[in-house]
Amino acid sequence: MDGGAAQVRGVVDVVGIGADGWGGLSGAARAALGGADVVIGGRRQLALLPPEFAGERVAWPSPLRPAVPGLIEAHAGRRIAVLASGDPSFYGIARVLAEEVGPEGLRVLPHPSSVSYACARLGWPLEDVEVVTLVGRPAGRLAAGLYDGRRLLVLSAGAATPGEVAALLRDRGFGPSRMRVLQQLGGEGERVTEAATAEEWPEAAVDALNVVAVECRRAPDALRLGAVPGLPxxxxxxxxxxxxxxxxxxxxxxxxxxxxxxxxxxxxxxxxxxxxxxxxxxxxxxxxxxxxxxxxxxxxxxxxxxxxxxxxxxxxxxxxxxxxxxxxxxxxxxxxxxxxxxxxxxxxxxxxxxxxxxxxxxxxxxxxxxxxxxxxxxxxxxxxxxxxxxxxxxxxxxxxxxxxxxxxxKPYGEHDGATDGVTTDEPTGRDSVPGADPRAHSHRTAPGATT
The missing domain is CATH 3.40.50.150 (Vaccinia Virus protein VP39)
Known part of the structure; x- marks a missing residue:
């Protein structure tokens, strides 16, 4: 949809906003918000709207995803804008909304993402960086991306995330990895910490709005794990x-x-x-x-x-x-x-x-x-x-x-009963079947989105 057009009734405007707040928004983004009857977003994003903003403000409940259909339905017939952090299409709410109202029911007005800001500050080529989000996800998933020489940007869940990342790196044999924390990117309070290894990581207070940059280095005595099947x-x-x-x-x-x-x-x-x-x-x-x-x-x-x-x-x-x-x-x-x-x-x-x-x-x-x-x-x-x-x-x-x-x-169109006549009535031996306790989530359940 045309990013510069006025808001169309029945279409949800999804506006990305950064730490620079209202002042960092484009004219089209301001117009979309100004023309909305209701703006839905996280409390932090809603607080960035100017005091004179006249529309109704509605904060996302927690958990977010189950609430999306009900909120959209509750405001049917009104001009809706959703305020999100950075680029709403990058690990953000736009995916969830597209699944709910369809891509034609959205107009996304992105702001530079924290990843773009981080790469700009570090001088890292964006295409060479692996991004891992820990927002609403366990820190353990970071371990799958640890390879010697790889550069990682970790989207933090909060102020505790850098310490959790450092602890995981030490535990997985990547203590020599160099880390930096980039805070309030694009805002007046922007700050980038001095680089330190995970082994030496200080227990210093950081802003909850942060990204962790990691230059992976494997300890000499750590087991080498490759990127293809056949781990030791x-x-x-x-x-x-x-x-x-x-x-x-x-x-x-x-x-x-x-x-x-x-x-x-x-x-x-x-x-x-x-x-x-x-x-x-x-x-x-x-x-x-x-x-x-x-x-x-x-x-x-x-x-x-x-x-x-x-x-x-x-x-x-x-x-x-x-x-x-x-x-x-x-x-x-x-x-x-x-x-x-x-x-x-x-x-x-x-x-x-x-x-x-x-x-x-x-x-x-x-x-x-x-x-x-x-x-x-x-x-x-x-x-x-x-x-x-x-x-x-x-x-x-x-x-x-x-x-x-x-x-x-299996061939396409294969019918049930293709196994008729094949029997498995041998006694079980070493090939006994195991089974177990539900943990985590099937990949069929989409992860929660960040806002």
Missing amino acids: DAAYEHDGQLTKRHVRAATLGALAPAPGELLWDVGAGSGSVAVEWMRAHPSCGAVAVERDPVRAERIARNAERLGVPGLRVVTGAAPESLDQLPPPDAVFIGGGLTTPGLLETCWDRLPGGGRLVANTVTLESEALLAEWYKRLGGELVRLAVAHAAPVGGFTGWRQAMPVTQWAVE
């Missing part, structure tokens, strides 16, 4: 129930995660496949199903430590525990293949184009996978890994148990 086994807490590194890399390759997709990791063990699926892209979601409560708790710890605290853990046996889950885009079965109804349930819940990957080391489950492969096609492979090990005074190869892997993509 030592990255995980486990009791031996772990898809090992080389097999895990092949498994994630077969699952082929894409942005926004949801994985079921059934018989999750230590949760390594689900964790690395979610690390593939920030919008990827996963549900780890594990029947052993101790292992389920371990999965949650692994997820938090490796930067994906949003991994949902379900404690319970499959296939019963799968009934209430949102439909997956891909399914990995790492245990319990011979459980009656498990493969059928997973296959039937997959949409067209969905992928199913199953691994096993037992002859009984291998025979079952061969039967399914014969019926539905896909790719059936055997993965063999050997490690060099001492043999007397020499070195030889120590062979790990071979893993049989079946990977298949």
Whole structure:
């Protein structure tokens, strides 16, 4: 829509405002606010309006997102403006509003974002910076973005965020990383702290309106974690129930995660496949199903430590525990293949184009996978890994148990009942199904927006 046009009744104007307040707004933004019957926003943003502003002011309640439909409906027929921080389309309220009224029902008038200001002050190219928001999100998600040499800008939840970031960096082996806090960007109270490492970070008071800049540096003795699947086994807490590194890399390759997709990791063990699926892209979601409560708790710890605290853990046996889950885009079965109804349930819940990957080391489950492969096609492979090990005074190869892997993509338009005639009445063995306790949120639930 035309950013300079007068407000149109029935269209919600979304105006970005910075720490410079009313004085920093464009003429179009001032006109949009001045022509509104009601302005909705956070208390901090509403306080930036001039005293002579005549329209009704309505503060967002908390939690914000569930309140949006009701507020829009309550003011139907009035000229509505929404006041937001910075660029409303960047981790802001514009996304939520677009989902509610449709993109054609919005006119967005952005202000420079805090990220743009921060890059300008630091001399960092905007396109080279990774942005992580901790507004309404756990600090643990920052861990997924920690790589040697990377520059991060962290959108803070408040004055406590810089200290939380420093503590996380120390805990994850990135204590040498250099940090700066940029406060009240664009306003009269703008201030940028002197750089200090996370190890030396002072406990000084900072403004609640801040952005944390991090230049990542890994400690020499810290475990190196790459950006692709196949993290070292030592990255995980486990009791031996772990898809090992080389097999895990092949498994994630077969699952082929894409942005926004949801994985079921059934018989999750230590949760390594689900964790690395979610690390593939920030919008990827996963549900780890594990029947052993101790292992389920371990999965949650692994997820938090490796930067994906949003991994949902379900404690319970499959296939019963799968009934209430949102439909997956891909399914990995790492245990319990011979459980009656498990493969059928997973296959039937997959949409067209969905992928199913199953691994096993037992002859009984291998025979079952061969039967399914014969019926539905896909790719059936055997993965063999050997490690060099001492043999007397020499070195030889120590062979790990071979893993049989079946990977298949469901055809579009596949009907239920495609599994008729395939049975899974073998007794369960090592492939027992785990399951568990709901934690975090499915990626199907959009995160709360900042205002």
